[in-house]
Amino acid sequence: MKKCQYEDLIDDYLLGRLSPPEREAFEEHYFNCSLCFQKLQEQDAIISVIKSQGAELFQDIYAREHTKAPSWLERLSAFLPYRQVAVAVATAAVVLLIVLGINYFNKPSSPSSSLLMTWSEESLSLLFLR
């Protein structure tokens, strides 16, 4: 069946996207073409449903569109519960302290470090004596 040249204007007419002369020409056409009028009615019914009940119809798409992407911290906390994160942080702190402590006591004392120590001890004792 041959397609009517006005058929492509149905959408733009219903969405109010035609210029006044185009709109008038299209209206005059559907007064004369029952096939276009039938299509216009069907399309209008569908668009009316979308416009009036779209919030309900596209709830999932709307929600997906308006949910912002979570930050890395939110993603991590979603992956690990808060208690696990706290335990992990505490464990890491303890391990770090042990490593630093071992490192400190095992280090051979160099002249510069002993000098630094003496200087800091002296300044501390002066501070407390005042």
Add this chain to the structure above:
Amino acid sequence: MKQKTSASLNLEEVIKKYRPVITFKVIKSIGSQTPDWEDIVEEILTNVIEKIQTGQFRGESSIGTFIYTITQRRIIDFIRLKSKSFSHVPEPEPYKSPVEALENKEMADLAYQAIKKLKPKYREILYLYYYRGLTREEVAQRLGITPKKVSERVHYALKLVKKNLKIKK
């Protein structure tokens, strides 16, 4: 093609054929929330019958164009009259549920069910194009496809919905 004249027209057929068309045009122009729309449709039909009966339709144009001109003039008169009585006439909303006004509630329910059943990519295109009112170009940019592809997808989605309407009718 030779146009029909007043004498060769069957009035009953004319009314039967053009009542829904006039109703559609009136509702689109003044909104179904305007209580006068039914009276205006009746006035237009009466006017059409009178003009045909008095031989004012001479077949210079098609009957459709003749009725369209009468309809358009009556709507303009109505809007002018309303503009005089109110300082500001609110613009009719484009989608004041003409579905209900045309007693097509059933069709609306079927359309709702059909849209709900569509594949996500078709529902998404209907959402962006009709519900959000984005242009073809904007939808294309958003989905990373060409505007032509948008038109095709919209067309196919509507075809699927219409198919459902026709089956259930």
